[in-house]
Amino acid sequence: MSITTLLKTRYPLIQGGMANIATAEFAASVANAGALGLIGAGGMNASRLREEIRRAKELTQGSFGVNLMLMNPEVDEMADIVVEEGVRFVTTGAGNPGKYMAKWKEAGIVVMPVVPSVALAKRMERLGADALIVEGCEAGGHIGELTTMALVPQVAQAVSIPVIAAGGIASNRQVAASFCLGAVGVQVGTCLLASQECPIHENYKQAVLKAKDTDTIVTGRIGGTPVRILKNKMAKQYVAKEKEGASREELEVYTLGSLRKAVFEGNVDEGSLMAGQVSGMVHEIRPVAKIIAELFEGVDHVLEEAKDVYNNSK
Ligand SMILES: Cc1cc2nc3c(=O)[nH]c(=O)nc-3n(C[C@H](O)[C@H](O)[C@H](O)COP(=O)(O)O)c2cc1C
Numbered sequence: 397m398s399i400t401t402l403l404k405t406r407y408p409l410i411q412g413g414m415a416n417i418a419t420a421e422f423a424a425s426v427a428n429a430g431a432l433g434l435i436g437a438g439g440m441n442a443s444r445l446r447e448e449i450r451r452a453k454e455l456t457q458g459s460f461g462v463n464l465m466l467m468n469p470e471v472d473e474m475a476d477i478v479v480e481e482g483v484r485f486v487t488t489g490a491g492n493p494g495k496y497m498a499k500w501k502e503a504g505i506v507v508m509p510v511v512p513s514v515a516l517a518k519r520m521e522r523l524g525a526d527a528l529i530v531e532g533c534e535a536g537g538h539i540g541e542l543t544t545m546a547l548v549p550q551v552a553q554a555v556s557i558p559v560i561a562a563g564g565i566a567s568n569r570q571v572a573a574s575f576c577l578g579a580v581g582v583q584v585g586t587c588l589l590a591s592q593e594c595p596i597h598e599n600y601k602q603a604v605l606k607a608k609d610t611d612t613i614v615t616g617r618i619g620g621t622p623v624r625i626l627k628n629k630m631a632k633q634y635v636a637k638e639k640e641g642a643s644r645e646e647l648e649v650y651t652l653g654s655l656r657k658a659v660f661e662g663n664v665d666e667g668s669l670m671a672g673q674v675s676g677m678v679h680e681i682r683p684v685a686k687i688i689a690e691l692f693e694g695v696d697h698v699l700e701e702a703k704d705v706y707n708n709s710k
Pocket residue numbers: 411412413414415417436438463465488489510531534535536537538562563564565583584585586587669670671672673674
């Protein structure tokens with residue numbers, strides 16, 4: 397079965413479920429553009445998730461699902477809500493979805509965990525995952541250690557379920573590269589931050605547009621919860637304190653509510669502006685449908701060109 401048949405989409409693309417950002421409206425705009433839209437349940441409580449799912453159903457006939465962060469305190473309830481509401485796609489992050497797998501499979505839900513390593517990929521395949529979102533550390537938000545380039549082929553070789561590449565994809569060249577690495581589709585986050593429909597504060601969007609290739613930084617590397625964000629005052633202070641050996645409590649002063657500060661208040665100095673390394677190639681705010689269509693425009697040409705380059709190198 398092709399990935400677009402599995403996802404019931406026109407494009408082999410999943411919108412990353414971004415906590416506090418990926419609302420029903422945003423997910424529906426992606427679904428209406430022919431890709432899989434996700435409601436990011438990370439920053440929600442259970443009753444809000446149910447409302448968002450119901451709103452998404454009203455807004456689109458296309459494919460949408462839910463991204464569940466497994467450390468969410470209400471995740472048990474949320475795991476039931478996706479079944480009760482007839483959600484067809486669930487992606488999971490930050491933990492092991494094993495205890496929900498039987499009921500989700502029984503409900504016919506397509507389950508796609510996000511994985512940062514071969515070991516976790518194999519474990520998720522054994523648990524019955526339908527596909528894997530294999531995310532490299534170029535990505536915005538919470539990340540693992542390995543790059544997309546190194547990780548995707550290793551996972552693709554180790555499992556027999558479909559692999560979807562994530563992290564560092566914002567152009568047709570990177571989509572083409574993902575296919576070369578063994579993926580059958582892609583998940584993107586950062587390039588969709590710069591969309592007309594993305595509900596983040598205008599200051600956040602402008603910061604993404606302004607960012608250069610080297611303008612992201614990883615906070616929490618030492619403490620074990622690495623997060624890629626745009627460099628700003630908060631990020632620099634955080635990393636400096638981290639290097640001095642500050643305690644978790646001292647560091648929390650910087651990150652407490654910081655994503656909300658960025659998303660809702662547009663506080664570009666103290667907010668956590670999660671974004672990936674491809675921020676440097678995002679230069680304008682466009683409609684979601686245009687961003688997605690352009691990611692796939694000319695992919696075959698890029699692959700042909702690569703073939704010519706290779707043949708000429710011999
Ligand atoms: C602002 C932001 C918030 C994110 N929040 C989540 C989240 O709540 N859950 C999740 O699984 N992934 C999250 N991610 C990761 C995305 O789902 C996606 O895998 C990633 O953005 C892909 O890499 P890219 O940023 O290079 O496009 C987030 C990414 C960004 C940029």
